[in-house]
Ligand SMILES: Cc1cc2nc3c(=O)[nH]c(=O)nc-3n(C[C@H](O)[C@H](O)[C@H](O)COP(=O)(O)OP(=O)(O)OC[C@H]3O[C@@H](n4cnc5c(N)ncnc54)[C@H](O)[C@@H]3O)c2cc1C
C-alpha cells in the first residue's frame with residue numbers, strides 16, 4: 339500500500355521561539371521535525387510492516403512543504419524508516435497560512451497518484467492550529483479519522499478511537515482515508531545506525547509550485563487567507579514569591595489568594 | 602446590521618457558558634444568528650432569544666452519524682443563507698476542524714485560538730505557547746473564527762429577540778468516517794476544564810492520590826487538571842490533561858501541584874493570570890513561571906489550604 343506521512347519542519351520548542359519580519363512569521367533557524375509528526379511516522383511504519391514492509395511493495399512517503407532546510411525533516415523520517423521523500427520548496431511559499439498550506443499539500447498528494455492513506459500529526463508544534471488535516475480531507479474528498487488515539491487497518495477498513503472531552507468515539511471508514519494521530523497512539527522509534535546509513539540511498543524528490551500547477555500568487559503571504567497585523571512578545575513574568583513550607587504554607591497560600599481577590 | 606453566525610452544538614437542557622460567551626461576542630459585532638445542531642428545547646430557544654438571536658438555522662438531516670464533515674457542510678450551508686459578517690465556533694478540537702472545512706467550502710480564512718475579537722473583526726490570539734500575542738485578520742471571504750472560553754463576560758441582550766427557525770439543507774457532505782460507537786463520559790459536577798476560572802492540576806508528585814487536588818479544587822470551585830505523567834499512569838482520565846497535547850487553559854488561577862513544569866505542560870497553562878506552584882524540589886522549572894511558589898509536600902500544603910479556605914468562607 340502507499341502511505342503518505344506529513345512531516346513539518348518547526349522551531350525546536352526546547353529553545354526560545356521567535357516571530358520575525360513584517361508581517362511576522364515564525365523564525366525557523368533552529369528547527370527540527372515536529373515532535374508530534376513522529377507518532378504519524380511510527381503509525382505508518384507499523385502499518386507497512388504488518389503488510390510485509392517495503393519488500394512487499396509498501397511505500398511510506400514522507401512529505402513536507404517548507405524552505406530548503408525543511409529537507410532535514412524528510413531526512414529524519416527516512417532515517418526512522420520512511421521509504422522515500424517529497425519536498426515542496428518554493429520561495430513563494432513563505433508566509434503561507436493553513437489554508438494555503440493545505441492547498442499545496444493536497445496538490446502534492448494528488449501528484450503521487452494512488453495513495454491509500456494520508457497520516458499526519460494532531461497539530462504542528464509551531465502553528466498548533468490542527469486545521470491542515472481537516473482541510474486536506476475536505477480538499478482530497480477523503481474521510482477524516484482525526485485525533486486518533488488508536489488505529490487499525492482490517493483489509494480496506496480503517497478503525498480509530500477518538501477521545502473527546504465529553505465522550506469517546508469509535509470511527510470507521512474505507513480506504514483511501516486521512517488519519518491524524520495523537521501522542522497516545524504509540525511510542526515512536528528513534529533512528530538507529532542501520533537506518534541512518536540506509537537513508538543515504540533513499541530518494542527525495544523536490545518540487546516547486548510550477549510542478550504542482552499552482553500559481554505563486556495563490557499562496558505565501560500574498561495569497562494568504564489570513565494576515566498577522568501586529569505581534570508583541572510577552573513581557574517576561576516578574577519573579578514570583580517562593581517560600582519554603584514551615585508547617586503553615588497552606589495558610590500563607592490562602593493569604594496570597596485572598597490578597598489577589600481569588601477566593 | 603450584519604449578522605454573525607454562531608455554531609451551537611448539542612447544548613442539552615441549557616446553553617453552556619462557552620456558548621453564551623460566543624453569542625455575547627457576536628452581539629459586539631452584529632446581530633447574532635445561530636447554526637444550531639441538537640434538540641431545541643423551549644428553554645434553550647428562549648435563552649437564544651435573550652441573547653439576541655434573530656434566526657435559528659437547523660439542519661434538515663442528522664449530522665451526528667459521521668465525523669466533522671456533516672457539521673461543516675451544515676455550517677457552510679447556514680452561512681450561505683445568512684451571509685454573515687463572520688462565523689464563530691468554539692475552540693474545541695471539533696470546533697477547529699469544522700471551521701477548517703467550512704473555510705475551504707466558503708473560500709474563507711480561518712483563525713483559531715482567539716482570545717478576543719473586536720467589532721472590526723481583528724482577532725487577538727497568543728502563539729508559540731504564549732510567547733507572543735498577535736492581532737490577526739481574515740483577508741479573504743467570510744472570517745471564520747474559533748474562540749476560546751473566557752474571551753468575554755457573557756451577558757444577555759438589552760432587548761430580547763423572538764427567534765425565527767429556518768431549516769437548512771447541508772447537502773452532500775462527501776466521504777466521512779462513520780461514528781460506530783459513542784461512549785459518554787460521566788459528568789464530574791465540577792466546571793469544565795477549559796471554561797473554569799480556577800484549575801488545580803496534579804502530576805506525578807501526587808503519587809497517584811488525586812484527593813488533595815480534588816479537595817482544593819472543590820474548595821475553590823475549580824476544575825481538576827493533570828500532567829501527562831498522571832494521565833498516562835491512569836490516575837485520572839485523559840481529558841484532564843493540560844498541555845501541548847491536552848487542553849489549553851487560561852484561568853484566573855492555575856495551581857500546579859507535583860508537576861515539574863516541562864515545556865509541553867507549560868504550553869497549555871502559561872497564559873493563566875496567576876500561577877501557584879507546589880513542589881518539593883526547589884529546582885523544579887515550574888517555579889520559574891510561578892507567581893507564588895511553595896517548596897513543600899503537596900499532601901500537606903493542599904489539605905491545609907483547602908481547610909483554611911472553607912474556614913474563612915464559614
Ligand atoms: C509529544 C509530547 C507531548 C506531551 N504533551 C504533554 C502535555 O500535553 N501535558 C503534559 O503535562 N505533559 C506532556 N508531555 C510530557 C512532559 O514532557 C512531561 O514528561 C510531563 O509533563 C511530566 O509530568 P509531571 O510534571 O507530572 O512529572 P515529573 O516531571 O516526574 O515531575 C513530578 C514533580 O513532582 C514533584 N513531586 C514529587 N513528589 C512531590 C510531593 N509529595 N509534593 C510536591 N511535589 C512533589 C517532583 O519534584 C517533580 O518536580 C508530552 C511529552 C511529549 C514527548
Ligand SMILES: Nc1ncnc2c1ncn2[C@@H]1O[C@H](COP(=O)(O)O)[C@@H](O)[C@H]1O
Nearest residue numbers: 344345403458459461462467468469470
Ligand atoms: N508545511 C507542512 N509540511 C508538512 N506537513 C504539514 C505542514 N503543515 C502542517 N502539516 C501537517 O499537518 C499537521 C497539523 O498541522 P497544523 O494544522 O499546522 O496544526 C502537522 O502535524 C503535520 O503533519
